Amino acid sequence: MAVPARKDAARSEATEARIAGLSLPRGGFTAAARAAALARLREMGLATKRDEYWRYTDPAGLNVTPAPEAALFPAGDEAPLFEARDRLVICFADGRFDPARSSPDLAMAGVEIARLAEADRADIHWARDLYGTLEARGQSPVARPLAALNTAAAADGVLIRVTGRAAKPVHLVYVHESTTSDAILHHVVRIEPGADLTLLETGPAAARFNNVIEVDVAAGGRFHHVRAQGRDRARRAATAIFARVGAGGLFKSFTLTANGILTRNECVIEIVGDGAVAHVAGAALGDGATGDFHHDDTVFVTHDAVGCESRQVFKKVLRNGAVGVFQGKILVKAGAQKTDGYQISQSLLLDEESQFLAKPELEIYADDVKCSHGSTTGAIDETALFYLRSRGVPREDAVSLLVLSFLADAIAEVEDEGLQAEIVARLEGWLRRRRRG
Amino acid sequence: MLEIKNLYVKLEAEDKPILKGVDLKIGAGEVHAIMGPNGSGKSTLSYVLSGRDGYEVTEGSAELQGQELLGMEPEERAAAGLFLAFQYPVEIPGVGNMTFLRTAVNAQRKARGQDELSAGEFLKLVREKAKALKIDAEMLKRPVNVGFSGGEKKRNEILQMAMLEPRMCILDETDSGLDVDAMKLVADGVNALRDAGRSFLVITHYQRLLDHIVPDVVHIMADGRIIRSGGPELALEVEENGYADLMAEVK
Numbered sequence: 001m002a003v004p005a006r007k008d009a010a011r012s013e014a015t016e017a018r019i020a021g022l023s024l025p026r027g028g029f030t031a032a033a034r035a036a037a038l039a040r041l042r043e044m045g046l047a048t049k050r051d052e053y054w055r056y057t058d059p060a061g062l063n064v065t066p067a068p069e070a071a072l073f074p075a076g077d078e079a080p081l082f083e084a085r086d087r088l089v090i091c092f093a094d095g096r097f098d099p100a101r102s103s104p105d106l107a108m109a110g111v112e113i114a115r116l117a118e119a120d121r122a123d124i125h126w127a128r129d130l131y132g133t134l135e136a137r138g139q140s141p142v143a144r145p146l147a148a149l150n151t152a153a154a155a156d157g158v159l160i161r162v163t164g165r166a167a168k169p170v171h172l173v174y175v176h177e178s179t180t181s182d183a184i185l186h187h188v189v190r191i192e193p194g195a196d197l198t199l200l201e202t203g204p205a206a207a208r209f210n211n212v213i214e215v216d217v218a219a220g221g222r223f224h225h226v227r228a229q230g231r232d233r234a235r236r237a238a239t240a241i242f243a244r245v246g247a248g249g250l251f252k253s254f255t256l257t258a259n260g261i262l263t264r265n266e267c268v269i270e271i272v273g274d275g276a277v278a279h280v281a282g283a284a285l286g287d288g289a290t291g292d293f294h295h296d297d298t299v300f301v302t303h304d305a306v307g308c309e310s311r312q313v314f315k316k317v318l319r320n321g322a323v324g325v326f327q328g329k330i331l332v333k334a335g336a337q338k339t340d341g342y343q344i345s346q347s348l349l350l351d352e353e354s355q356f357l358a359k360p361e362l363e364i365y366a367d368d369v370k371c372s373h374g375s376t377t378g379a380i381d382e383t384a385l386f387y388l389r390s391r392g393v394p395r396e397d398a399v400s401l402l403v404l405s406f407l408a409d410a411i412a413e414v415e416d417e418g419l420q421a422e423i424v425a426r427l428e429g430w431l432r433r434r435r436r437g
Numbered sequence: 438m439l440e441i442k443n444l445y446v447k448l449e450a451e452d453k454p455i456l457k458g459v460d461l462k463i464g465a466g467e468v469h470a471i472m473g474p475n476g477s478g479k480s481t482l483s484y485v486l487s488g489r490d491g492y493e494v495t496e497g498s499a500e501l502q503g504q505e506l507l508g509m510e511p512e513e514r515a516a517a518g519l520f521l522a523f524q525y526p527v528e529i530p531g532v533g534n535m536t537f538l539r540t541a542v543n544a545q546r547k548a549r550g551q552d553e554l555s556a557g558e559f560l561k562l563v564r565e566k567a568k569a570l571k572i573d574a575e576m577l578k579r580p581v582n583v584g585f586s587g588g589e590k591k592r593n594e595i596l597q598m599a600m601l602e603p604r605m606c607i608l609d610e611t612d613s614g615l616d617v618d619a620m621k622l623v624a625d626g627v628n629a630l631r632d633a634g635r636s637f638l639v640i641t642h643y644q645r646l647l648d649h650i651v652p653d654v655v656h657i658m659a660d661g662r663i664i665r666s667g668g669p670e671l672a673l674e675v676e677e678n679g680y681a682d683l684m685a686e687v688k
Contacts, residue, residue: 382490387527388537390487391597392515392545401532401540408531408580 011045014063015145018046021065022153029125030116033132037151040136044143053142056325056357057296061262062146062208062238067182070207070234070261078429081202081228081422086168088113090158093175094206095183097156101173110164110195116157116186127159127188134214134242138268142300147240147266150212154186157212162195162221174203176232181206187213191221191249198416199223204230204237204260211239217249219273225253226419228426233259233291240266241280247273247305254414256423257284257295258430264296271301271308271336281313281413283423285430286322288353293318296325297345303336303369312343315410317403319350326375329361336366343373348406350380350399400431438636439463439486439605444497446478446485455481457661459497463605463654466633470647471640472672473658474680479640480524482658483609487521488514501605515541516548518604522594522611529581534593537581538563542600566599570626588619595626606630607638612646624649644676659684 019041027034047059061068088108091101097115106113112126119125132151138144160170172187183206191197195218205211217223229237237260245251257263269278278301286293301310316324326345347356358375380402388398404427411427414420439461446456455478463469473479485492486499488511499506506514529537543553554562567577570592582590591611598606608627612620627637627650639650647655647669655671656663657680665671665683675683 381527384527384529386489386511387523387529388541389511390489390515390521390523391537391541391601392512392548393541394512394544394548395510397540397544398512401537402529405529405531405580411531 011048015042015045018063018065018149022149023155024153025120025155028120028122029128030120030131034152036136037132037148040139041145041148041152044139044145044148046145047143051143053298053327056327056359057262057264057294059146059264061236062210062264067180067208068236069179070176070232070236071179072176073204073230073232073234075231080173081426082171082200082419085418087171087200088168089171089173091173091175092156092183092185092205094178094181095155095185095209098175101175109167110162111166111170111197112161112163113170114159116159117155119159125159126161126190130188130190130214130216131186134216134244135212135240137244137270138240138242138300144240144266144268146210146238147212147242150184150186150210150240154184154212157186157188160187160189160197160199161192162190162197163192165196166198169198169200171200171202174201174205174209174230176204176206176230176235179207182208184210185212189213189215189223191215191217191223193218194220196222197224199225201225201227202230204232204235207235209235209237209239211237213241215241215243215251217243217245217251219247219249221246222250223252224415226414226416226423227254228256228423229260229263231259234261236262238264240268243267243269243278245269245271245273245276245278247275249273249276251278252413252415253280254410255282256426257282258426259286259291259293260295261292262294264298266298267300269301269310271303271305271310274306274308276305276308278309279311279313279413281410282315283407283410283427284316284324285427286316286324287319287434288321289319293322294325295323297328299328301330301341303330303332303339303341305336307338308336309340310342312345313410313413314345315407316347316356317350317406318347318354318356321353323354324356326357327359328373329363330371330373332364332366332369332371334365337368339366339369339371341369341371344409345375346406347377348380348403349377396435400428400435403431404428438465438467439499439501439638441499442497444485444499445495446481446492447495449491449493455661456485459661459663461656461663463636463638465636466631467654468631468637468639468650468652469654469656470652470672471638471656471658471663472642472644472675477658478661479658480609483521483607483640486607487511487519512544512548515601515603516545520598520601520603520606522591522598522606522608524610524613526582526590526594528583530583532581534579534581535563535577538597538600541597545601563600567596569629570596570599571622572596587614588616588622591615591619591623592626595623599626599630604634605636605638607640609640610642611639612641612643620646621649644672647672657683
């Protein structure tokens with residue numbers, strides 16, 4: 001059950017104003033879930049800066065109606081990410097399905113794919129038991145009103161059911177073409193026992209983007225998620241992943257964020273089967289000189305089974321007044337013995353104006369567990385910098401190498417070496433552009 | 438090759454003089470050794486020559502092949518042909534040794550107006566040089582110095598030296614933390630690089646390294662000055678009698 005946030009008139013008023021501004025699909029198979037989510041949203045109300053998990057990030061820009069405008073961003077000569085790979089593309093432009101930029105046929109052996117907007121015309125669908133279900137579970141003990149809003153109002157999304165080993169990744173391409181777009185997408189992924197899928201997500205999506213992914217990994221299933229949130233500077237994004245991982249299952253998610261006036265990435269993982277593994281990682285780069293940058297990773301991992309491993313690796317490179325936030329929790333329930341929980345959040349501050357705010361939490365009710373967390377904030381290591389320069393590497397190149405070195409542990413969480421190489425190339429591009437001034 | 442004149446250096450942070458008038462001239466192809474007790478300023482000399490932050494030169498000069506070094510950035514000094522083998526080589530996680538080497542080699546080539554080496558040319562060169570130092574392919578792939586043993590780190594320094602082909606090499610206590618076999622391997626690597634156009638300044642506490650890298654000239658440094666210079670026999674004298682006698686003699 002959701003824990004209701006503190007009730008107050010202003011919050012209720014803001015919530016009602018937001019709901020009034022939404023277009024709420026009635027839904028077919030999602031109808032009950034949407035209605036329940038709307039009730040949840042009304043009950044908890046929109047987040048405010050006074051809420052514990054919004055203390056470091058002002059949710060105003062994510063809540064207001066209409067969405068704040070966001071200028072479009074010219075990507076320049078950088079080719080779209082993962083473009084050269086064999087993959088199945090589903091494109092959403094400003095939240096609307098774009099068939100022209102999607103693969104002509106959404107079929108692939110071992111994978112059933114449907115668009116939410118289409119599937120939701122029917123009352124029956126395999127996703128009916130999942131849509132809004134994992135989100136609702138993730139509302140306790142911390143309220144996540146933007147995710148409830150998403151379940152109630154999502155216009156589209158994809159429903160992916162994987163029954164075998166997917167031959168190629170599914171790639172959700174998000175394009176931002178309107179300065180006033182306010183996109184809400186909701187995806188549901190079900191990995192059946194022993195099945196395997198890689199999900200890619202790239203692009204800024206909209207002026208404001210609210211994205212929810214519910215991922216249910218059954219016993220022995222494997223799910224890899226690699227995401228890059230585009231280079232748009234003015235866009236706002238609130239994303240939430242709600243994952244449930246069954247026995248021996250694997251869940252791995254990595255996010256690259258470069259630029260963005262406001263990003264809140266939440267990841268709520270519930271490990272329910274023995275021997276499961278869940279990793280969530282992120283690399284964020286922000287430069288206040290090219291637009292405000294505020295990036296927030298909020299993670300909650302619940303261990304509710306024996307012998308499971310969870311790992312959180314978050315790294316942020318901040319300069320010129322950029323702000324990074326990390327709020328990460330590991331909850332080990334009674335009985336979740338032999339848990340191996342790890343959490344690290346680190347920031348590299350390239351100047352004194354930038355800021356990193358971290359709130360690591362552990363809550364453990366089992367006695368035979370190994371849990372550790374660490375958080376550091378630091379500048380470039382002068383000794384390492386000198387070492388590189390003494391070998392003839394110019395200062396700025398040496399700084400770039402050390403930035404990549406700092407991010408390495410997070411990037412290493414991307415299992416596929418080809419994907420990893422593309423992520424590194426992106427990072428190098430970002431650093432190179434800044435060297436030119 | 439290298440000419441240091443009347444060099445005075447203090448720590449930037451505190452008003453503490455460390456080098457108090459160092460004079461040193463190393464000719465092309467020569468190997469000089471500097472020995473001295475802890476705190477005599479040996480490592481400071483190597484850092485000041487290579488351009489590390491935190492030191493202030495209050496007087497004097499240091500020229501490499503007629504070029505004044507002290508105003509240059511560390512990378513410019515490297516491109517001019519200076520190399521410092523670190524006492525404590527730095528670990529750089531996440532950056533492959535090979536990437537690091539190639540970046541360094543090509544940065545120096547670029548600074549000297551030469552074409553960068555192609556991937557193929559570089560690979561061929563690095564394999565050849567690594568083999569001589571018993572550095573295997575695995576070590577080249579691993580992140581720079583991460584998880585390397587003391588000996589591997591020092592061999593890696595010599596590999597960098599071999600790849601960068603500097604004119605003036607400074608070895609800062611390269612023997613520290615090495616067993617005899619590792620030291621011999623490092624010394625062989627250094628000796629292979631000795632030629633008429635390359636000079637060495639070997640900084641060490643102990644004479645034993647100088648059995649393997651035989652110097653032309655030995656200098657004794659104490660309290661920020663070179664107090665005595667002589668042939669290789671001077672190192673043996675120190676080994677036998679310690680520094681106390683020499684220092685007392687000077688005082």
